[in-house]
Amino acid sequence: MNAWNTPVERDYNRRIFDEELDDFLPAKIFDAHVHVAPANGFLPGAPFSCGGVPIMSYTYTTLAADLKLAFPKRQVETLCFGFPDPKLNHERNNAYGGGSADFRRFFPLRLLDPRRDTAASVNANIDRFGFLGLKPYPDYARPSDVPNAEIPEMLPDWAMAIAHERRLLVMLHIPRAKRLEDPLNRRQLRELCVRWPGAKIILAHIGRAYYLRGVTGLLDGLRDLPNLYYDLAMVQHWEVMAYLFRQVPISKVLFGSDIPIALAQGKSVELNHQYTYITPRPWSLSLCDENKKLQFTSFLNEQLRAIQQAATAAKLSRANIAALFYDNAKTLVDEVAARIKHART
Numbered sequence: 001m002n003a004w005n006t007p008v009e010r011d012y013n014r015r016i017f018d019e020e021l022d023d024f025l026p027a028k029i030f031d032a033h034v035h036v037a038p039a040n041g042f043l044p045g046a047p048f049s050c051g052g053v054p055i056m057s058y059t060y061t062t063l064a065a066d067l068k069l070a071f072p073k074r075q076v077e078t079l080c081f082g083f084p085d086p087k088l089n090h091e092r093n094n095a096y097g098g099g100s101a102d103f104r105r106f107f108p109l110r111l112l113d114p115r116r117d118t119a120a121s122v123n124a125n126i127d128r129f130g131f132l133g134l135k136p137y138p139d140y141a142r143p144s145d146v147p148n149a150e151i152p153e154m155l156p157d158w159a160m161a162i163a164h165e166r167r168l169l170v171m172l173h174i175p176r177a178k179r180l181e182d183p184l185n186r187r188q189l190r191e192l193c194v195r196w197p198g199a200k201i202i203l204a205h206i207g208r209a210y211y212l213r214g215v216t217g218l219l220d221g222l223r224d225l226p227n228l229y230y231d232l233a234m235v236q237h238w239e240v241m242a243y244l245f246r247q248v249p250i251s252k253v254l255f256g257s258d259i260p261i262a263l264a265q266g267k268s269v270e271l272n273h274q275y276t277y278i279t280p281r282p283w284s285l286s287l288c289d290e291n292k293k294l295q296f297t298s299f300l301n302e303q304l305r306a307i308q309q310a311a312t313a314a315k316l317s318r319a320n321i322a323a324l325f326y327d328n329a330k331t332l333v334d335e336v337a338a339r340i341k342h343a344r345t
């Protein structure tokens with residue numbers, strides 16, 4: 001169980017869930033965006049800051065315990081991958097993510113580091129562990145110049161050829177400060193989808209659109225792409241999601257949380273066409289409520305509230321809601337899993 005939610009926070013999160021979310025949330029959840037790390041999976045002296053709380057691991061065992069608390073009375077399955085940090089032990093993190101996934105509840109993607117991986121190593125890893133796809137990251141592509149990384153550097157042709165031929169999922173956190181507002185990103189994303197139609201590209205965090213200007217008008221050149229999907233991880237802005245729900249078929253929308261970060265207390269907020277997080281604990285990405293003015297719930301509860309509000313605004317049906325929380329991701333994962341025959345089966 002995670003160490004950072006105090007018993008008081010845990011009880012309060014549960015109360016919010018019971019009062020506001022229990023009636024809304026379907027019985028089955030597929031969380032398409034979860035990170036895991038083996039015991040001591042981070043560097044000594046450099047733990048990962050989860051909303052301001054340092055962690056040294058995030059194992060499947062901890063995840064299973066946390067899912068019970070975060071989604072009471074729900075059946076939850078997840079798509080999991082390591083923490084994409086070039087400083088970490090790449091092989092060990094991938095071996096844990098793939099080797100400890102149970103393929104019943106927990107399905108793994110493989111972190112892709114184009115500077116350390118080769119076509120042979122990626123293919124061998126898929127054969128051995130049954131990875132359902134790839135998780136690239138801007139930090140792997142240009143470690144010394146992360147802000148200017150480009151999508152084709154994150155996903156070189158040899159990797160996309162594998163994803164295309166083996167019909168894999170690709171969980172894409174788009175690079176660059178302007179995100180979807182950056183025309184280069186939009187052009188390269190479109191080219192990626194068109195050129196590799198066998199790959200299924202999941203645009204993580206709706207293209208990191210945590211503020212309304214980050215999405216408005218920017219899906220026009222993307223929404224006709226049959227192999228592009230959108231995950232909602234850490235998006236807590238209901239108007240952003242309502243916009244997405246009206247712009248793309250609901251079959252393209254996947255619920256994702258970004259657990260474990262999503263289990264920390266706080267909220268993502270828009271301010272002057274930007275966003276930040278507000279948290280009760282100091283965190284490098286947030287403004288901290290140092291004067292203790294606010295009572296917080298988890299990022300996850302804030303996200304679920306916002307999805308509910310967006311679903312109401314966009315007039316989604318119960319079937320739509322069940323699809324975005326479960327069926328859409330389940331269908332994708334089942335399709336890939338059926339094809340990937342790995343050594344463990």
Ligand SMILES: [Zn+2]
Pocket residue numbers: 033035233258
């Ligand atoms: Zn993530």
